[in-house]
Amino acid sequence: MIKISPKSLNLYFECPLCFWLEKNRGVVRPSPYPFQLNLEVDNILKQDFDKHRQESGFHPLLESNNIPAKLFQNQTLLNEWRDNSKGLKYEHNNALLYGILDDVLDFGDGKLAPFDYKSTGEKVPDVYDKFQLQMDIYSYLLEKNGYSTPKKAVLVFYIIDKDNPFEGKLPFRKEIHIIDTDSSYVEKTFKEAVEFLKKEAPKEHSQECVFNKWLKEINV
Amino acid sequence: MSFYYNPKRTTELFDVKKKTPFRISRSKIDLFLQCPRCFYIDRRLGIARPPGFPFNLNNAVDSLLKKEFDIHRAEKSKHPLMEEYGVDAIPFEDKRMNDWRNTRSGIKYIHKPTNLLIMGGIDDIWVNPKGEIHIVDYKATSKNGEVSLDAPWQIAYKRQMEIYQWLFRKNDFNVSKIGYFVYCNGITDTKAFDKKIEFDVKVIPYEGDDSWVEGTIKELHQCLLSKDIPKMADDCDYCRYRKVAAEESYKDIKKRKKKK
Secondary structure (H helix, E strand, C coil), rough: CCCHHHHHHHHHHCCCHHHHHHHHCCCCCCCCCHHHHHHHHHHHHHHHHHHHHHCCCCHHHHCCCCCEECCCCCCCHHHHHHCCCCCCCEEEECCCCCCCCCCEEEECCCEEEEEEEEEEEECCCCHHHHHHHHHHHHEEEEEECCCCCCCCCEEEEECCCCCCCCCCCCEEEEEEEEEECCCHHHHHHHHHHHHHHCCCCCCCCCCCCCCCCHHCCCCC | CCCCCCCCCCCCCCCCCCCCCCEHHHHHHHHHHHHHHHHHHHCCCCCCCCCCCCCHHHHHHHHHHHHHHHHHHHCCCCHHHHHHCCCCCCECCCCHHHHHHCCCCEEEEEEEECCCEEEEECHHHHCCCCCCCCCCCEECCCCCCCCCCCCCCHHHHHHHHHHHHHHHCCCCCCCCCCEEEEEECCCCCCCCCCCEEEEEEEEEECCCCHHHHHHHHHHHHHHHHCCCCCCCCCCCCCHHHHHHHHHHHHHHHHHHHHCC
C-alpha cells in the first residue's frame, strides 16, 4: 500500500520526481546524520506534557498563554498516534495518509487540535510552509477519524537562549504560535499525489528541487 | 530555492591557472576523504551537496560553551571541568582567538608545495604550564550511557583534531599531542522539564597523530588538478542517490515507451 505522510506531500510539492522515486522505487534522498539532541528534546517534552496530562490535564504554558484547552486525556490513543509504526491514519482506495503527532489539545465539545513541539537554535522562530502543511494534514486526519477541530493548531517553540554561559544546561524560552488550519485541500492533494505515482516518472527534477542542479550538471 | 543554499557557485572555484593560493577548509579535507567525487564537484564545478538544516541545537551548545570558557580566559583561571578531570591548563589568551574561532577566517597556513591555503575554525585552545597548547573541540549529543570516541564514524572527530594540531604547528606553536573533547551529553530522564535541558559534561583527552595530513593535502591537490571527475567513494550516499535516481527514471521512461 502507498503510504503518504506530510513529509511526503511536502516532497511532492518540492520535487515530483524525488517523490516518485522515494515512493515507487524506495530511492530516498541522502540526508545528513540526524541531530540526536533535537530528537531528545522532543522526547523530554513528551514526558513533561504527559506528566501534566495525568495530573490535572492543564499545563502552565497553555494557561499563561490563555489557551482555553486541556491536554487530550486519552493517553493510550495518543501513544498510538505518536508511534512511528502506527500514527493517526486515513485509508482511501488502498492508499494511506498518516501523521505521527507530538500531542493533541482538547478544546471541549469534542473539538481536538494538533499541538506540535518545535525546538530550534534560531533566534526568531519561523513558521515554515511545511509546518502549515503538516498542521493542515493533522487537522484533516482528526476530522476523518470522527473528531471536529477548532480549525486551529498550536505550535510551541523552544528557543535557545544564547545570551548566557552554558554551565551544563541549555536554557530555553518558550513561544506559542496559534495558526489557522485549512483541511479543505488535503483530500484532493492526497488523491492527486496517489494518482501521480501511477503515472510514468517525470523526466526531470523540479526547478525548486535542492537536488536539481546538483544532479543535472554532472552527467553520471 | 531554499534561502541558505546556492547550488551553482561561481566563487571559490579551483582554477588551475590561478596563482593565488586556493582556500581549503578543514571540512573540505573531510569531504575529500569521504568522497573525492563530491569534493571535486564542489570545489571545481561549484556544486556543493545540498546542506542539512542549519539551526540545530548542537551549534547552540557550542556558542554557549565558548561564552563559559571565555569567563575563565579573562580571569586566567582554571575551569571547574579542568579541575575535575585533572587537566593542568587554563584557557589560552590571545588577541587572535576570535579570528581562529571564526569559520571564515580561522587558523591558516599556506602549504607551499601545492599553493593551497589550509584553514579551519577551532572551538578553543588551552595552555599548560610548560607553554604547550592543547586543541579543544566541543561536542554535543544526547544518548544513553557514557559518551566516548569509539564509534567508527567518530574518525571524523579525530581527523578534525589532527588537522587543527597540524595547522597550529605550522604556525610555530608548541602543540601538545593531547587534545581535548569537551563532550556534552543531554540528560534525557529529566523528570520535570521547564526551562532547560541539563547535560553531563565530560572532558575526553585524545592523543593526535597529524602525520597523515601532509600526504592527504597532496592527494587532494592532485584531485583538484585532474581533468576528469574522479570516481565516487563506494559508500557515498550522495553519489549513489545521483546514480540510482538517474537510472530508475530512465528505466521507467524506456519501459513505458516500449509498451506504447
